[in-house]
Every structure is written in C-alpha cells, then in structure tokens.
Amino acid sequence: MASQQFHGTTPPPQEAWQTDTALGHEELGLLNRYWNAANYLTVAQIYLQENVLLHEPLRPGHIKPRLLGHWGTSPGLSLIYVHLNRLIRRTAAKVLFVAGPGHGGPAVVANLYLEGSYSEIYPAVSQDAAGLRRLVRQFSTPGGIPSHVGPATPGSIHEGGELGYSLAHATGTVMDNPDLLVACVVGDGEAETGPLAASWKAPAFLNPARDGAVLPILHLNGYKISGPTVLGRQSDEQVSALLAAHGWDPVVVSGADPAAVHRQLAMALDYAFARIRRFQDSARNHGASEPARWPAIILRTPKGWTGPGIVDGIHVEGTFRSHQVPLSGVRENPEHLALLESWLRSYKPEALFDDDGRLLPELAALAPAGSLRMGVGPWAHGSTVKPLPLRPLEDYALEIGVPGATKHETTRPLGEMLRDIYLDTAQDPRFRLFSPDETNSNRLGAVFEATERCLMEPVLAGDDHLSPDGRVMEVLSEHLCQGWLEGYVLTGRHGLFATYEAFAMVSASMTVQHAKWLQHARELPWRNPVPSLNILLTSTCWRNDHNGFSHQGPGLIDTVLSLSGSVIRVYLPPDSNTLLATAEHVLQSKDYVNLVVVDKQEHPQYLPLEEARRHAAAGASTWRWAGNEQQGSSSGPDIVMACAGDVPTEEALAAAWLLQRHVPGLTVRVVNVMDALVLPPPDVHPHGLSEAAFEELFTQDTHVIVAWHGYARTVHQLLHGRRNPGRFHVRGYNEQGTTTTPFDMVVLNRMSRYHLAVEALHRAGGQHQGAQELATYCQEMLTKHEEYVLAHLEDLPEIRDWVWSPPQQQRTDG
Numbered sequence: 001m002a003s004q005q006f007h008g009t010t011p012p013p014q015e016a017w018q019t020d021t022a023l024g025h026e027e028l029g030l031l032n033r034y035w036n037a038a039n040y041l042t043v044a045q046i047y048l049q050e051n052v053l054l055h056e057p058l059r060p061g062h063i064k065p066r067l068l069g070h071w072g073t074s075p076g077l078s079l080i081y082v083h084l085n086r087l088i089r090r091t092a093a094k095v096l097f098v099a100g101p102g103h104g105g106p107a108v109v110a111n112l113y114l115e116g117s118y119s120e121i122y123p124a125v126s127q128d129a130a131g132l133r134r135l136v137r138q139f140s141t142p143g144g145i146p147s148h149v150g151p152a153t154p155g156s157i158h159e160g161g162e163l164g165y166s167l168a169h170a171t172g173t174v175m176d177n178p179d180l181l182v183a184c185v186v187g188d189g190e191a192e193t194g195p196l197a198a199s200w201k202a203p204a205f206l207n208p209a210r211d212g213a214v215l216p217i218l219h220l221n222g223y224k225i226s227g228p229t230v231l232g233r234q235s236d237e238q239v240s241a242l243l244a245a246h247g248w249d250p251v252v253v254s255g256a257d258p259a260a261v262h263r264q265l266a267m268a269l270d271y272a273f274a275r276i277r278r279f280q281d282s283a284r285n286h287g288a289s290e291p292a293r294w295p296a297i298i299l300r301t302p303k304g305w306t307g308p309g310i311v312d313g314i315h316v317e318g319t320f321r322s323h324q325v326p327l328s329g330v331r332e333n334p335e336h337l338a339l340l341e342s343w344l345r346s347y348k349p350e351a352l353f354d355d356d357g358r359l360l361p362e363l364a365a366l367a368p369a370g371s372l373r374m375g376v377g378p379w380a381h382g383s384t385v386k387p388l389p390l391r392p393l394e395d396y397a398l399e400i401g402v403p404g405a406t407k408h409e410t411t412r413p414l415g416e417m418l419r420d421i422y423l424d425t426a427q428d429p430r431f432r433l434f435s436p437d438e439t440n441s442n443r444l445g446a447v448f449e450a451t452e453r454c455l456m457e458p459v460l461a462g463d464d465h466l467s468p469d470g471r472v473m474e475v476l477s478e479h480l481c482q483g484w485l486e487g488y489v490l491t492g493r494h495g496l497f498a499t500y501e502a503f504a505m506v507s508a509s510m511t512v513q514h515a516k517w518l519q520h521a522r523e524l525p526w527r528n529p530v531p532s533l534n535i536l537l538t539s540t541c542w543r544n545d546h547n548g549f550s551h552q553g554p555g556l557i558d559t560v561l562s563l564s565g566s567v568i569r570v571y572l573p574p575d576s577n578t579l580l581a582t583a584e585h586v587l588q589s590k591d592y593v594n595l596v597v598v599d600k601q602e603h604p605q606y607l608p609l610e611e612a613r614r615h616a617a618a619g620a621s622t623w624r625w626a627g628n629e630q631q632g633s634s635s636g637p638d639i640v641m642a643c644a645g646d647v648p649t650e651e652a653l654a655a656a657w658l659l660q661r662h663v664p665g666l667t668v669r670v671v672n673v674m675d676a677l678v679l680p681p682p683d684v685h686p687h688g689l690s691e692a693a694f695e696e697l698f699t700q701d702t703h704v705i706v707a708w709h710g711y712a713r714t715v716h717q718l719l720h721g722r723r724n725p726g727r728f729h730v731r732g733y734n735e736q737g738t739t740t741t742p743f744d745m746v747v748l749n750r751m752s753r754y755h756l757a758v759e760a761l762h763r764a765g766g767q768h769q770g771a772q773e774l775a776t777y778c779q780e781m782l783t784k785h786e787e788y789v790l791a792h793l794e795d796l797p798e799i800r801d802w803v804w805s806p807p808q809q810q811r812t813d814g
Contacts, residue, residue, distance in 0.1 A: 023266045031082055031262055033352060034114070034366050037359060038078035039306055040347040041110035044132075045139035046071060046325060047340060052132045053349050053357060058341040060331045067330070068140035069147050070103030072323040073187060075305040076219045077107040079265065081374070084183050085115065087269045088368040093181050096173060096491075097374045098158045100166030100196075101187030101219065103147045103324075106139055112154055114359055115367035117375025121154050121526050129357030151521040155375040157490040162513050164193030167216060168483025171202040173379075173491045174212030175484065176429040176471075178284075180379055180491075181276065185217045188232045189224035195479035195510075203247030203291040204456050205475065207468050209283035210429070213276045216248065216296045221303040223320035239298055249275070249293040254300035256318075261301060268297050288468055291456040306346070308339055382528030384492040388431060388587055389424040391417075393580045397609035400577070403625055404604040404653060404804030410646060411538055411600045413576045414583055415444035418496070421587075422450035422471060430493045434473045434481040442498050442538045443600045447472055478506040482535075486514055489531040494587060500539040501597065502553035511535065511560060515593045518567040522591055529590035538600040540709070541733050542647035542745055552737035552745075554710035560595045561676065561714060565685035570595045570676040572709055574649040575605045577612035578674060585616065597709060603646045604653075604804060619675030619687060620697055626653055626670035628660050628807070636699050637669035639764040641756065644673040645709025648732070651746055652707040653804055654753035659760055660807035662774035666764060671697050671704075679718040694722065701727065703763035705756055708732035729759055743795040747785060754778035 023031070044052055046069035051062040077099055088095055099108050112118040113135055119127050125134045138144035145152050148161040158169045170184035190196050202214055220239070222232035231239050236252045243250040251271065253264040272295035279292040304322020309315070316326045327336045327343075353359055367373060378384050396413040400406070421431050433439065433447055440448075452470030459466050473484060478499055485495045504511075514533050521527045537556060544551035560568050569592050573579040579598050586594040606623070607615055615621050629637055639659070643652035649672060656668050673679065675687055682688035689697070698704050704727055708715050712730040719725040736748040746752040758778050761771050781798070788796050 023263050028259060028262055030362060030366060031086065032258055034363050035078055035082045035258070036347040037114055037352040037363060038082065038107060038110045039075055040344060040349055040352060041113060041135065042074045042078065042106045043071070043344055044136045045069065045106040045110065047330065048136045050133070052136050053129070053353055054341070054344060058337060058344070060337065063331045063337070064141065065331070066140075067325045067328060069106055070324050071307055071326055072221065072223070072303045072320075073101040073104050073219070074107035075307070076221055076299065076301050077101065077104045077185060078111060079261070079301070080183065080185055080217055080219070080299070081108070081111040082366075083262075083265050083269055084374065085367055086266065087273055088372050088374075089366070090270075091273060092372060093273065094179050094372070094377060094379070095374055096157070096180060096182045096377055096380055097155060098166050098170045098173075098182055098184040099149045099156070099160055100158070100163070100185050100190045102160045102163055102190070104160055105145070105147045105149050105153065108149045108153060108156070109135070109139070109145065112375040114364075115373045115375060116364070117154050117373045120376065127358055132353075132357045151517050151524060151527065154526075155377060155380050157380050157487065159513065159517060160190075162509060163187070163190040164195035164479070165483050165486075165510060165513070166190065167196055167199035167202065167214070168480050169487035169490070170214045170216075171199065171206065172484035172487025174206065174214055175432065175488055176210065176493060177212045177379065177491060178210055178280070180212035181273070182212065182214045183217060184214055185219055188218065188220045188222065188229040191218065191231050192224075192229060195483065198477045198480050199483070200243065200246035200248070201475070201480070203294050205454055205473065206292070206294070207283070207288050207454070207456060208279045208292050209288045210469075213280065213294060215272055215276070215294075216243075218243070218296065218298045220298060220300045221305075222318070223303045223323060225323050226320050228320070236298065236300075243296050243298070247291045247293065248296040250296045250298050252298045252300070256302050256305070258306075265297075265299065271295065272297060288456070290458070308343055311336070311339065379491045381526065382492060382530040385528065385530060385590070386428070386430055386492070388421060388494050390584055390587065391420050391424070393417075393584055393609055393613075395420070396580055397612075398576050398605050400605055400608045402805065403606040403623075404650075406605055407602040407803075408576055408605050409443045409600060410576045410579060410598055410603050411443040411536075412446070414579055415446035417580060417583060418444060419446040419450045422447055426450075429471065432471050432473055432485075432488060432493070432495045433498065434485045434495060435498045436476050436478055436481055436500075436503070437474045438498065438500060438539070439472055439474060441600070442536075444498060478503055479510065482507040482510050486510070486533060489533055492530060494531045496534045496536055496587070498536040498538060500544070500551060501537040501541055501556065502544065502551045504535065504537055504556045505553060505559075508556055508559045511556070511593060512563065515560070515563040515567050518591050518593065519564045522566060532586060532589045532592040532594050534586045534594045535596065537595065537597045540597065540599045540647070541737070542645075542709070543599045543601045543742060546739065548739040549737040552733070554597075554733050556595065557597065557676070557710040558714050560593060561718070563593070565677065567591065568593050568595070568677075569687070570597070571674060572597050572645045572676060573616070573674055574643075574646050574672055575603065575607060575612070577605070577607050577609045578616055580609070581613045581616035582674075597645065599646050604650055606649075615672070615674060619678035620671060620673040620689070622697060623670045623672055626656055626804075627668045629667055629669055635667070637667045637702055638766070638768075639666065639760045640669045640671055640698055640702050640704040641707075641760065642671045642673060642698070642704050643707040644676060645707075647746065648707035648709055648751065651751060651753045651756060652705075654802060655705075655707075655756035655760065657804065657807050658753060658757045658774060658778070662777065663761070663768045663770040666768045666771070668760075676718065679715065679722075681721040684721060691723070700724070704728045705760045705763065706730040707751055707756055729763060731756060731759070741789055741793075741795045743785065743799045744789050747782065752782070754782050
C-alpha cells in the first residue's frame with residue numbers, strides 16, 4: 001500500500017487543515033459507524049433475501065439463489081459518500097454525486113437509503129425492518145433494480161455500466177450551473193478508457209466566474225475485474241503529475257487503516273472545497289482569464305476493503321478477486337456461509353440499527369437535511385428546466401421561387417437561429433453548441449456574432465472568436481462534445497451537438513447509452529422530462545467527396561433506428577426551411593434523442609416556410625409540383641419516386657424530371673420523406689403512418705423507387721410489417737467512396753439520377769413511348785460521366801448546372 005501521507009504537487013496552505021477542521025474522536029467514531037452501515041447494507045444487498053439484520057444465525061435459505069453484484073469498488077464509494085455528507089452539513093454546498101465505477105449501485109443505494117431519500121421516492125422501501133427486507137431482495141433480482149447507478153437511482157445523472165463518461169458528464173453538468181459542485185468518482189479501471197483520458201482536459205473549459213465546479217476523486221484500488229490497472233501500479237508522483245499536467249491540483253489520500261483514511265479524506269475535502277470557493281469568489285469579483293488549478297483527490301484504498309481477507313487459502317481483499325462476489329458458494333459451502341456471517345457481523349449491525357430496523361438516531365443525524373441530500377437535489381431530476389426563447393422562423397427563412405431553382409448552404413440559416421438563442425439567453429444562460437472544431441465548417445458560424453469559443457488557456461493575437469467567456473464548446477473529441485452535452489441537458493439545459501456524420505460513430509455507443517437512460521427514466525414518475533439530446537450530422541457521406549472514403553459513413557442512422565421507438569427520432573430535412581422547422585421542434589422537445597441529418601454544402605431549396613412547416617409536421621408528403629399526376633385522377637401513378645435526404649432528394653427529382661421529359665406517357669409521383677420513422681407501422685413507432693395514410697402516399701401496389709441517404713437495408717427494415725414491402729426498391733450508400741466529385745459519389749453507389757430513372761423504367765411495367773430511348777440515354781450519360789470526370793476532374797456541365805424546372809413534354813439533350 002502506498003504512503004498514507006496527505007500530500008500534493010504543492011503543499012496546500014497550512015490554514016486549510018487546522019484543528020478546527022480535523023476530525024475529533026467522537027465524530028470519527030460516528031463517521032466510521034455510518035460507513036459500516038453502508039458497507040453492511042451493500043453486502044446484504046448482494047447476498048441476502050431474508051434475516052437482513054442477523055436476528056438469527058445465517059442459514060442457506062437466507063441467501064439469494066443467484067449471487068450478482070460487485071463488492072470491490074463499493075467500500076470506496078461509500079467512504080466518499082459519507083464524507084461528502086459531512087462536507088454538505090458543514091457548508092450547505094449543493095452537491096451532485098457521479099459514480100463512475102461500474103456496478104457501484106449497491107453502495108450508492110445503501111447510502112441513499114441511509115439518508116432517507118430512497119424511502120421518500122420509493123415508500124415501499126421504508127426505513128424499518130420491512131423496508132430493509134425489500135431493499136435487499138430487490139437488488140439484481142427479477143422486478144428489482146440493477147447493479148449500476150442507473151435511472152432508477154435517485155440523484156443520478158450517470159450510469160456507470162459503460163465506463164468512460166463520468167467526468168465528461170460531470171463537466172457538462174456544471175456548465176452555466178454556478179452553484180453546483182459535482183463530486184465525480186473515477187474508477188482506476190474506468191481511467192484506462194479513451195473518453196475518460198480526454199476528460200481530464202476540463203480545466204481548460206470551465207470558467208469559475210459562471211460555471212460550477214467538478215471535484216474529481218480518482219479512486220485507485222489497484223485492480224479491474226481480473227488484473228491490475230495502469231494507474232493503480234503507478235506511484236503517487238506519477239499519477240499526480242498526470243493530473244497536474246491537465247491543470248488539476250491533486251492531493252493524495254492513501255491507506256488501509258480506516259481511522260487514518262477518514263482523517264485524511266476529511267481534510268482533503270475541506271481543503272478542496274475551500275480552494276474551489278476561493279477560485280469562484282475571485283473570478284466572480286474580478287473575472288477569470290486563465291484556468292483555475294481546480295483541486296482533485298487521488299484516493300488509494302484496498303480493493304474490497306473490509307471484506308474477506310483470505311478465502312480458501314487465497315488472498316481476496318486487496319486483490320482483483322474481490323471485484324465481484326468474494327464468497328461465491330455460500331448456499332452450498334458451509335465454510336463460505338460462516339465467512340459471510342462473520343463478515344456481516346464485523347460491521348456490528350446491532351450498533352447501527354434498532355430492533356425495528358431503523359438507523360440509530362445519532363447516525364441518522366449525519367445525513368444532510370432536506371434538498372441538500374444528494375438523492376433529492378432538483379438538478380438531477382429534471383426539476384429546473386426552463387424553455388428556450390425561440391424567435392419566429394420567418395426571421396431566418398429563405399424566400400423560395402420555383403422549387404429547386406436556387407441553391408443555398410443549407411445549414412447557414414440554422415446558424416443564425418442559434419445565434420439569436422445565444423443572444424436571448426445571455427442573461428440566463430441555458431443553451432450551448434458543442435462541436436469538434438467544426439462550427440464554421442458546418443456553416444453555423446453566425447453564432448460567433450453572439451458569443452465566442454470557450455477556452456481558459458491563453459488567447460493569442462491571431463485567434464478567432466476565442467475567449468474564456470465564450471459559450472461555443474469546441475474540442476476535437478466527439479466523446480467530450482457529446483458527454484458534455486449529455487450532462488448539460490440531463491440537468492435541465494438545452495443544446496446541440498454538431499459533427500461530421502462519419503465521426504459521430506466515435507460516440508455512437510454514448511448515444512445508445514443515453515437513449516437507454518431516457519427509455520427507463522420515462523417510466524419513473526419522479527423524474528421530470530429533460531431537454532432532448534440533439535445531434536446534427538452534417539458534412540455527410542455524399543458530400544465528403546474531398547475528404548474521401550474515411551469521411552463517408554452514415555452508420556449512426558442505423559444505430560439510432562435500432563433503439564426504442566419511445567425515445568428516438570430521425571429527421572432528414574431536404575432544405576434550409578425544413579431544417580429550421582425541424583430545429584424549432586427538436587430544441588423544444590424533451591426526453592428524446594433527435595438525430596438530424598443534413599449537409600452543409602449548397603443544395604437546391606424547395607419549400608417556402610409554411611409548406612416546410614406542414615411537410616415537417618407530416619413527416620412525408622407528396623410533392624405534386626414534382627410529378628405529373630392529374631389533379632383528381634383516380635388511376636394513380638405508374639411509378640413512385642421516393643426520397644429521403646438532401647442529395648437523394650436532388651437525384652430523385654432529377655430522375656423524375658428525366659422520366660417526365662423523355663417518357664411523357666409515364667405518370668410519376670414524387671414523395672419526400674423527412675421523418676424516417678413514418679415508414680414503419682404505427683405499432684412499431686408512434687410516428688408510423690396509419691396503413692391508410694401510408695397507402696395514400698405510396699399507393700397499394702405501385703412500385704416505389706427509393707433514394708435514401710444511408711444504407712439501403714435500413715429502409716427495408718423500417719418497412720417490415722407493411723403490406724407488400726417487396727415493391728420498394730431502395731438505392732442508398734453501399735460503401736463505395738473515394739476522393740472524387742460530388743456526382744461521382746452517387747454514381748459509385750448507383751444512386752444517381754440515371755440509375756434511378758432506369759430502375760423506374762424497369763419497375764413501371766407496360767410499354768411507354770420513349771422508355772427505351774431514355775434507358776439508352778442514361779447509360780450513355782454514365783459512360784460520358786466516367787470519361788469526363790477523369791479527364792476534367794470535375795462533374796459534367798449537365799450535372800453542375802442542372803436545376804429543377806417544370807419538365808417539357810418533349811425530349812431535349814438536357
């Protein structure tokens with residue numbers, strides 16, 4: 001075990017731990033007993049189903065039939081929780097607890113139960129013998145609670161099941177939340193993940209003048225599930241140097257003697273809190289121009305501390321063997337049963353609870369009062385949400401003449417909308433844009449008319465819109481951008497994560513985890529709705545022709561569409577005005593993961609604002625101006641051209657234009673799908689169109705040619721359950737790409753206007769004058785394109801200069 005001395009990279013000022021802040025003998029004894037109570041309830045949750053307070057000798061029938069849970073990290077989590085309670089009682093600080101180590105649930109639930117907040121939220125788990133029985137029986141059992149700190153855990157905004165995100169969530173939580181302190185426990189196994197390693201950069205982005213504070217507590221117990229951790233094997237000096245290099249001021253608390261560690265941790269927390277308040281007071285009185293050297297605590301304690309030392313002749317406490325269930329054969333092995341009873345009785349439950357199962361009064365008094373308890377703080381339960389002020393969309397809408405006849409960078413008006421949100425929340429900040437150094441690239445740069453990029457590091461003369469006071473969060477890590485936003489919205493604020501489409505897959509697993517959180521949180525009446533997680537994918541696969549194959553990947557659509565329909569939405573607005581209507585909706589929505597996919601480049605603009613609003617509300621509609629059906633005709637179209645996404649829409653419209661111009665006897669309908677989730681049946685997703693509405697768009701039996709933004713298989717999955725889905729023929733991205741021209745990308749993936757037109761002719765059936773000539777023309781144009789693009793390094797003039805115009809009823813060379 002490492003040195004037990006309290007030390008850091010520089011000695012804290014002597015007055016930080018004078019005797020009036022040190023633990024007295026009586027307080028030390030009470031804290032240790034409270035910690036024993038938390039440890040006792042943790043072990044009881046893992047093992048027991050009856051005889052919770054050991055009023056009789058332990059028997060096999062008292063043990064759960066399936067032993068699940070993780071002991072190794074739990075005593076450290078409880079130690080920290082107990083001391084945070086002490087800090088709150090001394091200072092009245094508003095503290096949010098984030099438990100990073102996976103499977104730390106039983107320890108956190110034990111502490112929530114002891115402070116009384118758990119029973120307030122779940123009255124059936126009462127603070128008596130009957131409640132204790134419910135508490136232990138529910139853990140990791142059918143109909144009960146999981147071993148993670150998940151949505152069902154009061155006071156939580158973070159689930160430690162997938163490691164790596166705790167410190168990013170904590171950082172986002174304190175942005176624009178000046179009164180909040182987030183105590184973030186980072187496990188040393190978790191510290192090996194990429195997202196957590198990046199998260200240490202938080203001091204460069206937290207401004208003490210306007211933000212709250214994160215107090216990282218790096219808990220080094222030395223082991224993960226079956227081996228040592230890297231930081232656990234490094235010296236205090238090495239780990240301190242790592243944190244110091246990222247801007248933290250670490251102190252080390254270390255030991256295996258509970259009394260010594262209690263004293264050190266109490267002093268460390270007192271010192272850390274005083275230092276945090278000094279930074280904040282100074283910045284709020286005089287401004288902040290450089291990173292604060294925020295305190296951090298490195299806590300070294302044994303893995304599985306206070307648990308069985310040796311089992312079957314093998315060391316357990318202080319090794320990886322204590323990670324999960326240290327005694328696994330309790331029901332079958334009398335020796336293990338005896339060890340378990342000895343372990344439980346070592347905490348002296350008779351000195352913790354009365355005969356009715358209630359925590360003794362002198363221990364109950366150690367918990368904070370009322371809303372200061374970490375289990376009921378309003379910032380964790382969606383109780384502090386204020387809506388965003390949104391100006392009328394008419395302020396940003398594009399004027400549209402002939403649909404498709406003009407081009408515009410689609411996302412630029414959205415940037416103007418976000419600019420005004422920043423302006424209108426300047427006095428009550430509750431909106432931030434998060435992007436990996438791509439705000440200007442994604443044409444959202446209008447926000448810099450209202451605010452700047454945030455950086456606490458030095459600002460140089462040549463820097464552009466950079467300031468400690470900025471509220472645009474740019475960092476070249478998708479994990480941090482999304483993690484910060486998740487913490488921000490889960491504590492009641494609003495935001496948008498804008499990134500290149502292909503690299504949103506870097507944080508795709510975070511999206512999955514957040515959706516799972518929302519899905520279960522919706523089922524809990526005590527959790528209020530929170531602003532949605534809004535992800536804008538731009539620089540999309542079809543227009544990353546200059547970057548090449550590595551930047552071409554629409555996979556996040558598939559990832560999101562596989563999640564629960566109760567919480568996910570996927571929008572593919574075809575132009576600027578539909579994007580504005582989408583943004584207005586998603587920024588006001590709650591409890592969703594909203595995925596918005598639209599490219600930043602110049603694209604044709606189609607719908608005036610009011611039509612865009614109607615189209616966005618419907619999710620899909622027939623664009624009658626783009627087809628040639630006669631109004632009131634009952635015969636229906638010969639072919640339906642459907643499209644979803646900006647580039648697919650342009651190609652589908654161009655194909656429809658070719659069909660009408662070259663084969664005037666063919667009746668063509670164009671349907672644009674903006675909400676991908678109108679396609680499945682309504683029993684699959686609440687946005688799914690009724691069968692009647694679906695057939696009104698796509699008919700009952702006409703073949704449908706679909707130009708789709710992402711992978712073609714996705715549409716077939718969405719259509720599962722619809723009548724006659726085999727009539728839908730989908731063209732989309734099929735992993736063909738390179739550094740090439742925009743049109744060559746759609747050609748390589750066989751989604752070009754020429755491929756779509758030929759497919760339509762093949763599926764329409766019947767004999768139509770001009771059909772064969774058009775098919776020949778399409779093949780000739782594909783050949784011409786291939787030759788031209790290699791020779792001239794750009795697309796054909798017929799492609800570059802094409803815009804929609806009402807098709808004429810004769811063939812031309814256009």
